[in-house]
Amino acid sequence: MTIATSLVHGGPGPQFLSPVLFEALSSTPESTFVAVQDIPDMDIRNYLEKLLTYQEEHSNTANLFEPIQTLMQLAGTHKVIRNADDYRKIAEETAHWYIFGRTRAAFERLKEGLKTLGVLDAMTKYPNAFKHVMCYTEDTLTAKTFDNIFRPVLHPLGSNKRGTENLVLSHWKDFIQELQDEPSDVTLKSLLFFITGCKTVPPLGFRPEPTVDFLHDAEDNGEKSRFPKANTCNCTLFLPTVHVVYEEFTEAMRYAVLNCQGFGFA
DSSP: OHHHHHHHTTOOOOOOBOHHHHHHHHSOSTTOOOOGGGOSOHHHHHHHHHHHHOOOOOSOOHHHHGGGHHHHHHHTOOOOOOSTHHHHHHHHHHHHIIIIITTHHHHHHHHHHHTGGGHHHHHHHOHHHHHHHHBOOOOOOOHHHHHHHOEEOOOOTTSHHHHHHHHHHHHHHHHHHHHHHSOOSSOHHHHHHHHHSOSSOOTTOOSSOOEEEEEOSOOTTSSOOSSOEEETTTTEEEEESOOOSHHHHHHHHHHHHHHOOOTTOO
């Protein structure tokens, strides 16, 4: 239920389900193929892999099946060995039971929870759209991602402030490109977290739309801010307008990101 509610309200997906579990959720466990390699227990996996590669046909299989005898009894996968292919069938059927048979009650509870707000129905209809949300994928942020996500709030063309904003925006675009091309102590991920409080882009995007604004006005001390500011509730980044030189701008950006890590960021 928690996962479904998070997704519907624009929150992150779990991104930790195995592809096999996701396939079973979006179809059925019975129609899902389980490979021996999907078993997390290394000992059981190794024993079943021996069955997969066993080619001899003989009646004395006691030593071969002894290490997994109890498991096979629980799974109900005993069968008469008529040919070498029967070893493979035993291994695959036992693996399927290990993943779905012994955990069926927990699987059904998870399935019931995902029915909340129609999420499971949507998964069944559009599995490809949900897979990267439910299963782990390497979600790489790019400069283009930032360009697409953040909308600059600009003054009218021809105004003095617009001229300043154009310069700052060019610094900003060069900065995020630099973070993509030259990994350092500041990354695009830490920058996103600094601005939004999120480590990844939510599946349904940010609400409200993230914006880039500018610190034109002086602060209480009578000077303009040298460092960027962020409002994580509104997903707004406020860029300083005092830096004409790019190196000074990047130094201020890096300093702010590195010294304002919070919310348990690691």
